[in-house]
Amino acid sequence: MQTAMVIKWAHRSFTAILVIIITAVAVNFCLTHQPYNDRIYHKQQLTSSLWLYITQYQHAAATDTEVYRYYLNHNITGDPLETLTKTAPFMTADRPDATVNALANKVTVRITGKIYSFSNSVFFYDDKVAVMPVVDLYASGINNWR
Structure with missing residues (x-):
């Protein structure tokens, strides 16, 4: 009887601790995964069905680099930020002046600067048709001592 009661209270305590941890x-x-607070920086048509959107983070501190x-x-059409916040960027960098060209479904990106993240996997729907362009990246670093 005593053992069953100890096991029951241990189980209740363990369950309560797990609920607290999960909560x-x-x-x-x-709290930490809020949507980006960006603004549209640049919009460019690459092909008849492919557009490039560049957003800029608005609240960088004085010592932070631009993102x-x-x-x-x-x-x-309308506000592109509503759609873009539901998707992931294919590249995040500290420079807005990357040269982006497209030919059919192949996109070429050339950039000089710091790249924080990059993915050559891009996916979106255009009138219920899945579009998956191939992204090639050519990047050059910068010399911070000049």
Whole structure:
């Protein structure tokens, strides 16, 4: 009888601790994963069905570098930020002046600067048709001592 009661209370305590941990992780995730606070910096048509969108982070501190996010999508009517916040950028960099060219479904990106993240996997829908362009990246570093 005593053993069953100890096991029951140990189980209840363990379950309560797990609920507290899971709740804390969920709250932390919601607080730290807010949507980007960006503005549209540049919009450019690459092909008849492929557009480049560059956004700029608006609240960088004085000592932080600028952050620019590069997106590929179809021509978005209305506010593009609503659509772009639901997708991931294919490149995040500290420079907005990357040269981006496209031929059919192949996109070439040339940039000099710091790249924070890059993915050559881009996916979006254009009138219920899946579009998956191939992205090639040519990057050059910069000399910080000049």
